Amino acid sequence: MASLTIENVKKQFGTVEVLKDISIDIAHGEFLVLVGPSGCGKSTLLNLIAGLETISSGTIKIGDRDVTSIAPKDRDIAMVFQSYALYPNMNVRKNISFGLETRKIPKPQIEQQVTKVAAMLQIESLLDRKPAQLSGGQRQRVAMGRALARDPSIFLFDEPLSNLDAKLRVEMRAEIKMLHQKVGTTIVYVTHDQIEAMTLADRIAIMKDGVLEQFGMPREIYNNPASMFVAGFIGSPSMNFISGEIIEHDGELQFPLDAQNGERCHMPLKDLCVNPHTLAKRTVVLGIRPEQISAFSSTDQGNSSVYKLTCPVQITEPTGPDTLVFVQINNQKTTCRIHPDKAVLPGESMALGFDLSKAILFDPKTEKRIH
Amino acid sequence: MGNYSLSQGNHKSVAMIFFRTAIYVILIITAIYFLIPLLIMIFTSLKSMDDIRTGNLISLPREISFDAWKSAWDSSCIGVTCEGIKGYFWNSMKITVPAVLISTFIGAANGYVFSKWKFRGSEVLFSILLLGCFIPFQIILLPMAKMLGTIGLAQTIQGLILVHIIYGLAFTTLFFRNFYVTIPQDLVNAAKIDGAGFFRIFFKIMLPVSIPIFVVCIIWQTTQIWNDFLFGVVFSSGETQPVTVALNNLVNTSTGVKKYNVDMAAAIIAALPTLAVYIIAGKYFLRGLTAGSVKG
Numbered sequence: 001m002a003s004l005t006i007e008n009v010k011k012q013f014g015t016v017e018v019l020k021d022i023s024i025d026i027a028h029g030e031f032l033v034l035v036g037p038s039g040c041g042k043s044t045l046l047n048l049i050a051g052l053e054t055i056s057s058g059t060i061k062i063g064d065r066d067v068t069s070i071a072p073k074d075r076d077i078a079m080v081f082q083s084y085a086l087y088p089n090m091n092v093r094k095n096i097s098f099g100l101e102t103r104k105i106p107k108p109q110i111e112q113q114v115t116k117v118a119a120m121l122q123i124e125s126l127l128d129r130k131p132a133q134l135s136g137g138q139r140q141r142v143a144m145g146r147a148l149a150r151d152p153s154i155f156l157f158d159e160p161l162s163n164l165d166a167k168l169r170v171e172m173r174a175e176i177k178m179l180h181q182k183v184g185t186t187i188v189y190v191t192h193d194q195i196e197a198m199t200l201a202d203r204i205a206i207m208k209d210g211v212l213e214q215f216g217m218p219r220e221i222y223n224n225p226a227s228m229f230v231a232g233f234i235g236s237p238s239m240n241f242i243s244g245e246i247i248e249h250d251g252e253l254q255f256p257l258d259a260q261n262g263e264r265c266h267m268p269l270k271d272l273c274v275n276p277h278t279l280a281k282r283t284v285v286l287g288i289r290p291e292q293i294s295a296f297s298s299t300d301q302g303n304s305s306v307y308k309l310t311c312p313v314q315i316t317e318p319t320g321p322d323t324l325v326f327v328q329i330n331n332q333k334t335t336c337r338i339h340p341d342k343a344v345l346p347g348e349s350m351a352l353g354f355d356l357s358k359a360i361l362f363d364p365k366t367e368k369r370i371h
Numbered sequence: 372m373g374n375y376s377l378s379q380g381n382h383k384s385v386a387m388i389f390f391r392t393a394i395y396v397i398l399i400i401t402a403i404y405f406l407i408p409l410l411i412m413i414f415t416s417l418k419s420m421d422d423i424r425t426g427n428l429i430s431l432p433r434e435i436s437f438d439a440w441k442s443a444w445d446s447s448c449i450g451v452t453c454e455g456i457k458g459y460f461w462n463s464m465k466i467t468v469p470a471v472l473i474s475t476f477i478g479a480a481n482g483y484v485f486s487k488w489k490f491r492g493s494e495v496l497f498s499i500l501l502l503g504c505f506i507p508f509q510i511i512l513l514p515m516a517k518m519l520g521t522i523g524l525a526q527t528i529q530g531l532i533l534v535h536i537i538y539g540l541a542f543t544t545l546f547f548r549n550f551y552v553t554i555p556q557d558l559v560n561a562a563k564i565d566g567a568g569f570f571r572i573f574f575k576i577m578l579p580v581s582i583p584i585f586v587v588c589i590i591w592q593t594t595q596i597w598n599d600f601l602f603g604v605v606f607s608s609g610e611t612q613p614v615t616v617a618l619n620n621l622v623n624t625s626t627g628v629k630k631y632n633v634d635m636a637a638a639i640i641a642a643l644p645t646l647a648v649y650i651i652a653g654k655y656f657l658r659g660l661t662a663g664s665v666k667g
Contacts, residue, residue: 050560050564052560052563052564071563072560072563072564073563073564073565073566073567073568077564078564079560079561079564081557081560081561082557083555083557085555085557085558085560085561086561087558087561087562087575087576088558088580089576089579089580098562098565098567098575099564099565099566102565102566102567102571103566146561146565150565
């Protein structure tokens, strides 16, 4: 168990820079999720932590130890691969004990460790089988068992659930979280699935094109995304981006919402950012999550942060717990998450309440947050 | 509906039986066509010289006699010595077994490096190595003879083994490299993280999954080396010649009458080991050659 410090890490393949100056720092026992679209460099970063690829510049420390140029086997890490990478010629028992045998750990201790891990993952009955005789979920367990048996200071997971079907994925996700709570080892976990990132992580690092876009706690990232990319990537359905030109109205700067049916409302800019006057006459993007737009109700009447706008509904998508309602605002498609009982039929109009308390502004050019 | 599908099934199976029969007939005819020369060899080797002179080529032996086999094995004359081909047969064994094993094993190690431990320039090196598959061996005869002379292995069995190992490496490396690229890199990475080094990964992870390609390689190399004539005739002489060269000399030894039955028996003896290897391991051969070409 140990903390992990990544300092100014860069990685180049030939002339292509796949990681640009990444710095991440997590404390002992934390669960770090590296998330981003494919090709963002998250797996490369994991391989650098594992030592499977050589670092171009920067340092990686596990605990107080600089491991930047240390071989994988001496880094005291264990890794679970996307393909599971079980040794096909060995049975489950051998797969789990291989790393221990390589490290010349005495036999009785190995046996004890295998038994313990098998019990923890409920794979005792599979110990004498070959990987080919196991189902996907069982292979996944064995792969985790192999990592657990070593009792390393850091676990590395490389998209471990992406080869499982949806139901099993949810189950295993919960199990990984339980496991982490039980053993308390530091974990670095790579995924492209933002739900996995949100549900598992203590810290999320969102990456795009080799750049660390934002690093923080899941709630912080959800509520205060630093850029349009982060805002759009985390959360499903993703955040609405409504662009509009700032106008002066009633003596103050306001962001207009136009429902395209004659209905308009104006949101005071001072509630959305710190320095409204710098934005005069500029076009900005309002970021508002679907759940912050709901059916306007009488209780919203007195709430000064909720603004009412009646919009014609274009499409509805009932998902069960909520109904997604699509409307046009400022001529842009906007998703609203409505209680199923309150949703109206397509073609009808509906009074929507826009909760500004968590809405944020972005610069359309830099796509960064305007504070 | 049950009846309908049943009658259709019958209709189908009649056509199927017809085509099946046709296929089998064609296959049997071609098989006979290709087997006839072998049969003639076997028949002739079992005939006496009188039988051969009076009968025709494809007639069955009037009485079966193994005298020709015995003579081919240990008493027929090759050049001036009359001890049959047995010595040369064992020469071939002494050349083939070590040459096959060593070239296959080095090929496995090479393939492992070229697929899983790539280094700067490894692809170029591999391409250069592959040239060995396309070099006509005639062009390297003189320099190789000179080299063998320099290192003192000219006209020896060890020299022939060395030549066969060197010229087998191109193919064995290609076989193993192409097999190992189909094995996921993650497997090697997992073993690296588990603490295994270059050799432990090779012996514990890679070799145990390589049996199909080993079989392919061993069959290929055995056939190549056992059947080799060119290197044998150039780089050995007298006592150290392989069986292929001895067979040629036996057939061309022009003292007295031409003993077709002995020639045939000697030829069959010379071909037996490769035949045996094919029969024992043949099914793995096809399986191994296509391994990796299809995912799964």
